[in-house]
Amino acid sequence: MNAMLKPDSAEPAAVAASAAPTRRPRRPLAANSTARARQQVSATAMKIVAPLVGAALLVLVWQLITVNNASFPTPMVTLQEAIKLFSDPFYRNSPNDQGIGWNLLASLQRVAVGFGLAALVGIPLGFLIGRVQFVGSMFGPIISLLKPVSPLAWLPIGLLVFKSANPAAIWSIFICSIWPMIINTAVGVQRVPQDYMNVARVLNLSEWKVLTKILLPSALPYILTGVRLSIGTAWLVIVAAEMLTGGVGIGFWVWDEWNNLNVPHIIIAIVAIGFVGLLLEQALMALARAFTYEQVSN
Amino acid sequence: MDDPKFIDIEGVEMVFHTKKGTFHALREIDLTVRKGEFITLIGHSGCGKSTLLNLIAGLLKPSDGVLLCANREIAGPSPERSVVFQNHSLLPWLTCYENIHLGVERVFGKTESKAQLRERTMQALALVSLTAAETKRPHEISGGMKQRVGIARALAMEPKVLLMDEPFGALDALTRAHLQDELLKIVAATQSTVVMVTHDVDEAVLLSDRIVMMTNGPAATIGEIVDVKLERPRDRVALAQDARYTEYRSAVLEFLYRKQAHPAKEAA
Numbered sequence: 001m002n003a004m005l006k007p008d009s010a011e012p013a014a015v016a017a018s019a020a021p022t023r024r025p026r027r028p029l030a031a032n033s034t035a036r037a038r039q040q041v042s043a044t045a046m047k048i049v050a051p052l053v054g055a056a057l058l059v060l061v062w063q064l065i066t067v068n069n070a071s072f073p074t075p076m077v078t079l080q081e082a083i084k085l086f087s088d089p090f091y092r093n094s095p096n097d098q099g100i101g102w103n104l105l106a107s108l109q110r111v112a113v114g115f116g117l118a119a120l121v122g123i124p125l126g127f128l129i130g131r132v133q134f135v136g137s138m139f140g141p142i143i144s145l146l147k148p149v150s151p152l153a154w155l156p157i158g159l160l161v162f163k164s165a166n167p168a169a170i171w172s173i174f175i176c177s178i179w180p181m182i183i184n185t186a187v188g189v190q191r192v193p194q195d196y197m198n199v200a201r202v203l204n205l206s207e208w209k210v211l212t213k214i215l216l217p218s219a220l221p222y223i224l225t226g227v228r229l230s231i232g233t234a235w236l237v238i239v240a241a242e243m244l245t246g247g248v249g250i251g252f253w254v255w256d257e258w259n260n261l262n263v264p265h266i267i268i269a270i271v272a273i274g275f276v277g278l279l280l281e282q283a284l285m286a287l288a289r290a291f292t293y294e295q296v297s298n
Numbered sequence: 299m300d301d302p303k304f305i306d307i308e309g310v311e312m313v314f315h316t317k318k319g320t321f322h323a324l325r326e327i328d329l330t331v332r333k334g335e336f337i338t339l340i341g342h343s344g345c346g347k348s349t350l351l352n353l354i355a356g357l358l359k360p361s362d363g364v365l366l367c368a369n370r371e372i373a374g375p376s377p378e379r380s381v382v383f384q385n386h387s388l389l390p391w392l393t394c395y396e397n398i399h400l401g402v403e404r405v406f407g408k409t410e411s412k413a414q415l416r417e418r419t420m421q422a423l424a425l426v427s428l429t430a431a432e433t434k435r436p437h438e439i440s441g442g443m444k445q446r447v448g449i450a451r452a453l454a455m456e457p458k459v460l461l462m463d464e465p466f467g468a469l470d471a472l473t474r475a476h477l478q479d480e481l482l483k484i485v486a487a488t489q490s491t492v493v494m495v496t497h498d499v500d501e502a503v504l505l506s507d508r509i510v511m512m513t514n515g516p517a518a519t520i521g522e523i524v525d526v527k528l529e530r531p532r533d534r535v536a537l538a539q540d541a542r543y544t545e546y547r548s549a550v551l552e553f554l555y556r557k558q559a560h561p562a563k564e565a566a
Contacts, residue, residue, distance in 0.1 A: 195387040198357055201375040203401045203455075213400060217391040 073264040081264040082271075098248055100269070104276060106248040110166070111234045114173025118230065122178040123223060126185025127215070136186065143182060151176035151237045155244060165245035172241045177230035184229070188222025189215055224288040231284060235277045301368070304491055305331035305354065305459065310363035312349055322517040323349050327363070329510065329520060331459075336485060336492045338502040340550065341512030341521075342558065347495045348384075348463055350512075354493060355381050355461050368458060377405045380452035382462040386444045388436040388451075395432045398422050398451045405455045422454035423447075425484060442473035449481070453488065460485075462494040466501065475534065478504060486531060499554070503546045504534055511553045521558065524549050 059075050066074045073081075089101030129136045151172040158168030192215055200210045242251025250273060257265040312324035323346045331337050339347040352358040353365055356375040365372040367379060375381075380401070388397050399419045406415060423429050426446035436444055445465055452460055466474040478501060485492055496502050502509045509524040526546055528537065537543040 195383060195385060196389060198375075198381070198383065199387050199389070201357060202355065202377065202379075202381045203404050204375065204377050205400070205404060209400070209404070213392070214389065217389070 071263065073267065078264045078267050082268045085265070085268060095248065100250075100253065100272065103248055103250045103253040104272060107238050107242060107250040108276070110170050110242075110249065111173055111231070111238050114170040115177045115230060115234050117170075118174045118177035119181060119227065122181030122226075122230075123185050126182040126223075126226070127189055127211075127219075129182065130186035130189025130219070131215070139182075143179065147179045147183075151233075152240055152244070155241060159245075165247055169238065169241040169245045169249075172237055173234045176233045176237045180229035180233065181223070181226040184222045184226025185219060188219030188226075191222070192218040221288060221292045224284065224291060228281065228284040228288065231280050232277065235273075235280060239273060301333040303330045303366075304333040304335075304368060305329075305493070306364075306366040306369075307354070308364050308366075310350075310353060310360045310365060312346065312353065312358070313361040323515060324353075325517045325519050327519060331491060331493065332507075333491055334489050336505055336507045337494070337510060338506040338508075339493065339495045339510050339512060340497065340499070340502050340554070341518065342514055342554065343497065344515045345512040346515050346518040347512055351381075351461055351463050351493060351495050354459070355379055357381075377401060377455040378457050379459045379461055380455050380457035382445075382448050382452045382460065382465045384464045384467055386436075386448040388444055388447055390436050393433050393435055394423065394428060394439070394447045395419055397436070397447060398454050401451055401455045418454055422450040425453060426450045426480065440473075442469055442477060445469065445477060446480070449477075449484070453484065453490070458491065460490045460492045462492065464495050464497065467497065474498075474501070479534070481505065482530075482532065499547055499550045502550060503528075503543060504532060504537065509546075509550060511550065511558075514558050522553055 062075050066072045085100055089099040091099040092102065125139070129139055154175045155168055155172050158171030159165070162168050162171065196214050196218060200214050205213065238249070239251035239254065242249035243255040246252050246255075250269060254266055254269045257263075257269065307327055307329040310324060310327040311322075314321040314323055327350060339350060341347050349358065353360055354367075354372065356372045356379065372379070388394075389400075392400065399415065402415050402418050402422070406418060410418075420429065420432075423432060426449055428443060428446055428450065431439055431443060431447070436447070439447075445468075449462075449465065452462075466477055469477065482505065484490075492505075494505065503526060506526050509526060511521045511524065512518050513521040524546060528540070528542060528546075
């Protein structure tokens, strides 16, 4: 019989319930602020000290390797080279002798173009595959067959079709970026909660409204996961592709420095490639967080 | 009121074909609903009451039999039979205003100006006393408020029938009581025809003109119908002392726990 309560007493209860969450955090904070501060200190220590220890260990191992191996540069030598290199990253002596900044930007540009084209084709195709079962069955086997193929295997086809190195490298990026985007978009569209689709049916929304108001926002986190995977792979592939095609670009630069037997530069390039990849990943993670909607239960 | 067969359900059967085989959910459902009537469907879990509601909504198609609304066959979902879903089903990326406006725009967008559409949306928000929550998103408001937005969304389309699938099931008792009272007021003001699924006996007696009690599944059907002849407006506190209220209540309890006693292992 607890449902049989005075309506007057129910109203303030509902109001209080909605106001409570804003009040709650203050109390525990005041009560054990010292304990919490201590916890915070140890958490920051974990965040900063532990990675530093890891890095120090890596440098130590590196140093030990160089002791018995004269061809391998010591950490100190590499650091000095890096300072020299990054003090002037944007110089241009000849097409084959440009600063590391230009090389990184050239690679990033190829990734952006190849990836952008892949998004333009892959996301709409993913929508179709996820929404129309026939299209899904049509492309399913083809995608399963082509997805495991290394994008570099497509490079000769690109060279054949485009007769030029740069578009061929972009073509490889396009191929490697498109699969995660198609698949994740399709999965996202298929996983739109049935509740939302029922809302669309009851409101009798047009296909365009269903697409823009329900499918797209609901599938967006999946699409962004696809984008993140694509960018990650694209950044892996561009280095290899550029080693094969030549020109300006961080991959070619690594290969060029190998031909010059400039090992410190190769190590610097490895770190720089890793750093750029990390930045791309973090940027896309932030983007994904901004567009992930809370799945509200009740 | 006027049309005694506003919703007309004749000989409806519902069989689901699943991977595990066929499941006969509903058999021989015959029911008519008057215009302006408030009907609740009650029964143990798994008795197919939500299935029946979804059939009226047009979200499901019957395996056999016909469903008519205002003398037209129910061929699919339509804004004229709007649904308040159990879990409110608000779109989390839209504000409360936009959630309601989506339906309003669809129903009245072709005939009315933008200002009129806005006016309708704001009226719907005001009807459930949520004008202040206009720009909030669903995750920023409480469960009871979300359900109120769900009701506002359904009502804003001026449906011929309001279908509610355990709309207050997930709410705490106080909020539920408050929303039941609000619903009574809204229904009285809008003269809506309502079909509501519930598993709460008090809710059924308080709100309904008739309580449709369903037998246990599989192959569930309508067991008994209780005519609740309590005058409106109803006041829950006064009714608690009313002998007729207690009588209706025990009639439903008798049906649910004596005649249709659910096997203990399946009871939810």
